[in-house]
Amino acid sequence: MPIKVYFDYTATTPIDPKVLSAMLPYLRKDFGNASSIHQLGQISRAGIDRAREEAADFLGCQPQEIIFTGSATEADNLAIQGIIKKENPHIITSSVEHHAVWELCQVLGKKGLAEVTYLPVDREGIVNASDFKKAIKPNTILASIIYANNEIGTIQPIKEIGSIIKKANSQERKNKIYFHTDAVQAANYLDCKVEKLGVDLLTLSSHKIYGPKGVGLLYVKRGTPVKPLIYGGGQEGGLRSGTENVAGIVGFGAAVAEIQNPRTKIKNIKIRQLRDKLIKGVFKRISDVKLNGSKDLRLPNNINLSFRGAEGEAIVIALDQKGVAASTGSACSAKSLEPSHVLLALGMSDEEAHGSLRLSLGKYTTEEEINKVLKILPSIVERLRKISGIR
Amino acid sequence: MVQRPYYSKKVIERFMHPRNLGVIKDADGVGKVGNMKCGDLMELFIKVEKKKNKEVIKDIKFRTLGCAAAISTSDMICDLAKGKTFKEALKVGFQDIADKLGNMPPQKIHCCVLAQQGLKAAIEDYEKKKKSKK
Numbered sequence: 167m168p169i170k171v172y173f174d175y176t177a178t179t180p181i182d183p184k185v186l187s188a189m190l191p192y193l194r195k196d197f198g199n200a201s202s203i204h205q206l207g208q209i210s211r212a213g214i215d216r217a218r219e220e221a222a223d224f225l226g227c228q229p230q231e232i233i234f235t236g237s238a239t240e241a242d243n244l245a246i247q248g249i250i251k252k253e254n255p256h257i258i259t260s261s262v263e264h265h266a267v268w269e270l271c272q273v274l275g276k277k278g279l280a281e282v283t284y285l286p287v288d289r290e291g292i293v294n295a296s297d298f299k300k301a302i303k304p305n306t307i308l309a310s311i312i313y314a315n316n317e318i319g320t321i322q323p324i325k326e327i328g329s330i331i332k333k334a335n336s337q338e339r340k341n342k343i344y345f346h347t348d349a350v351q352a353a354n355y356l357d358c359k360v361e362k363l364g365v366d367l368l369t370l371s372s373h374k375i376y377g378p379k380g381v382g383l384l385y386v387k388r389g390t391p392v393k394p395l396i397y398g399g400g401q402e403g404g405l406r407s408g409t410e411n412v413a414g415i416v417g418f419g420a421a422v423a424e425i426q427n428p429r430t431k432i433k434n435i436k437i438r439q440l441r442d443k444l445i446k447g448v449f450k451r452i453s454d455v456k457l458n459g460s461k462d463l464r465l466p467n468n469i470n471l472s473f474r475g476a477e478g479e480a481i482v483i484a485l486d487q488k489g490v491a492a493s494t495g496s497a498c499s500a501k502s503l504e505p506s507h508v509l510l511a512l513g514m515s516d517e518e519a520h521g522s523l524r525l526s527l528g529k530y531t532t533e534e535e536i537n538k539v540l541k542i543l544p545s546i547v548e549r550l551r552k553i554s555g556i557r
Numbered sequence: 558m559v560q561r562p563y564y565s566k567k568v569i570e571r572f573m574h575p576r577n578l579g580v581i582k583d584a585d586g587v588g589k590v591g592n593m594k595c596g597d598l599m600e601l602f603i604k605v606e607k608k609k610n611k612e613v614i615k616d617i618k619f620r621t622l623g624c625a626a627a628i629s630t631s632d633m634i635c636d637l638a639k640g641k642t643f644k645e646a647l648k649v650g651f652q653d654i655a656d657k658l659g660n661m662p663p664q665k666i667h668c669c670v671l672a673q674q675g676l677k678a679a680i681e682d683y684e685k686k687k688k689s690k691k
Contacts, residue, residue: 477596479624480572483564487573505596517622520596553578554598554622 170489171535175374175467175528176316176351177493181417182376188420189378192413200410201399210412217419224422225368225385226359233384233405234415238350238371239266240395241384242310244405245346245367246270248392249308252341256281258301258309260293261511262320264348266369267310268507281305290460291320291512299330307341313352313363317508317524318459319468321356322347328364344390350374354425354528355434355465366390370422372414376529377421381414433529438466440536441527445469447540452547458509458522467527472518475556476547481523484546490539493524564625565659572625577635579618586683588675597623597668599631601675603638605683611642612683619675626665627672630654634672643680649673 172180192213198206200214215229222229235241246257246267259271261284274280283301285293293311309331314321324347331345346367349358353375360368367390372381386392386405398407424430448455454474473481478494485492505519525539564572581602591597604616617638619631633654638646651669655661661669 475622477623477627479596480628483569483572483625487569504594516593516596520593553575553620553628555580555600555620556622 171491171538172530173490173492173525173527173535173539175531176319176524176526178373178379179376179528180530181378182421182424184424185377185417185420189413189417192416196412198412200412201401210410213412213416214410217415217422220419220423220426221370221383221385224358224426226361227385228388230403231385231388233386233402234410234418235382235384235402235406236380236408236411238348238369238374238382240406241369241371241382242266242346242348243270244384244392244395245369245386246274246308246310247395248405249344249367249390250274250280251391251393252305252307254281254305255279255308255341256283256303256306258283258285258298258306258311260285260287260311260322262287262291262293262315262318262508263310263312264316264350267312267348271310285311287320287511289513290463291315291318291458291508292460292463293322293327295323295326295330298327302330302334302343304340306343308344308346310346310348313347313349313358314356314465315459315508316351317506318470318512319351319465319526320459321352321463321465324363324365332364351465353422354430355467360385360387367392372418372421375421375425378414378417381411381418383418430529434466437527437529437531440531440533441466441469443533444525444527444536444539447536448543451540451544455547456518458512458514458518467531469525469527471523471525472514472521473523473547474521474551475554476550477520477554478522479520480550481543481546484550485539485542488542488546490542493526494522561660563662564629565661567657567659568626568629568661571629571632571658575619575628575632577618577632577639578620580620581616581618586679586681586686588678588680588682590675590678591623591627591671595667597621597627597671599623599627599671599675601631601634601672601679603679603683608642611644613642614638614640614646617676617679624665624668626661626668629658630668630672631675633657634676638676646676647680649676
């Protein structure tokens with residue numbers, strides 16, 4: 167059955183029609199290479215410049231501080247690998263990072279390229295700012311903490327950590343601590359002004375904000391010593407060589423501009439209301455269910471549930487059969503069979519972690535879609551509990 | 558455009574409509590395999606009868622907590638083992654289960670192995686019970 171009901175906005179979002187129309191000229195007649203000095207090239211250059219200004223406006227920074235990349239994963243890698251050049255560097259991160267940061271830190275740790283501290287989280291998935299303070303060492307050069315988590319939507323105290331770092335840096339230190347945050351999931355819903363957050367590096371993704379896939383960006387505060395991972399023609403201020411994905415970048419810019427549209431705020435309130443209706447409805451109709459993550463410090467579009475006696479992937483497949491696209495909270499359905507490191511970090515058991523279902527909403531989510539899920543989910547869970555014999 | 562599904566139609570069919578679901582209350586052997594780290598717990602129940610001095614699996618049912626693949630392989634091993642002698646049933650390999658079900662993502666092949674192990678465990682349980690009766 168084709169997908170009719172979409173509850174996987176955290177995985178990716180459809181392109182906003184406005185974004186698509188902004189992109190189309192650059193896929194057709196305005197195909198120039200932005201590095202070419204002829205007029206066609208300069209049309210592309212102007213498109214990229216405008217997108218850069220839009221992103222800078224959104225983040226409250228200078229356009230020169232925006233580096234477009236091929237993905238948010240690349241931007242995370244540029245932020246962390248680009249800065250890790252000192253001897254015996256120490257990185258502080260959290261135990262609920264996105265794979266782009268988590269896997270990279272694991273590799274850096276295993277290879278002995280960096281000493282990594284993974285801050286624990288409480289049962290709601292939130293890092294304690296005082297734990298962060300205690301984790302700072304003389305050789306700490308970088309902190310990377312996700313703004314809002316992709317599985318459970320939990321929001322981290324970035325501002326608080328930002329001021330702890332600022333204070334630490336104001337004291338006598340051999341190494342300045344730079345602060346990176348992955349704001350990919352936060353961008354649609356939270357204040358991303360870099361000055362307020364106190365970050366030196368910040369990652370955004372285009373396809374999570376109704377833009378095209380294949381574009382990300384890294385905000386690099388002026389004076390932050392980041393070295394490129396990719397060398398070549400010196401595009402993006404030398405930090406990201408390679409001919410620019412002009413249409414993609416233009417689309418990204420249009421998508422960022424759309425978040426700034428006052429109507430987005432109103433839509434976000436509606437998303438939260440629909441989300442709360444769905445949670446309430448599930449709890450009313452299904453027993454032995456748990457909401458994972460925080461009730462309040464949570465993105466307004468995120469639901470992550472665990473059902474006793476029903477496995478998450480099985481629920482997703484059964485929903486898919488009814489035309490509903492959702493996701494497991496665990497990575498089990500992807501490559502690994504291990505339960506998600508994020509859910510385990512919350513102190514959940516393996517069983518609970520495997521039983522999790524993520525329903526993520528977006529600006530096109532309707533009341534009918536909510537009702538449809540509420541109608542079919544109870545019988546799916548009931549059937550799987552019958553199969554497992556656990557209830 | 559050809560769309561290659563994550564699971565084959567057969568996996569989905571068995572997952573949505575398993576034929577051998579249930580518990581045999583007076584089972585002669587029970588095989589319990591899997592662990593929650595990989596997310597699957599499988600129980601196979603067998604009823605055994607003697608035919609011409611050979612032990613035959615007369616009935617087999619399952620109960621599984623796990624993903625769609627684990628549920629479908631549980632159901633399929635029951636089909637493949639039913640009516641067979643122990644010797645024949647133990648010859649069923651994980652690849653036979655996979656072949657019967659059609660394509661499955663590589664990381665799910667372990668569910669076929671689990672089903673094979675579940676059957677083996679059920680037969681072993683039967684043998685153990687038989688010995689202790691003697």
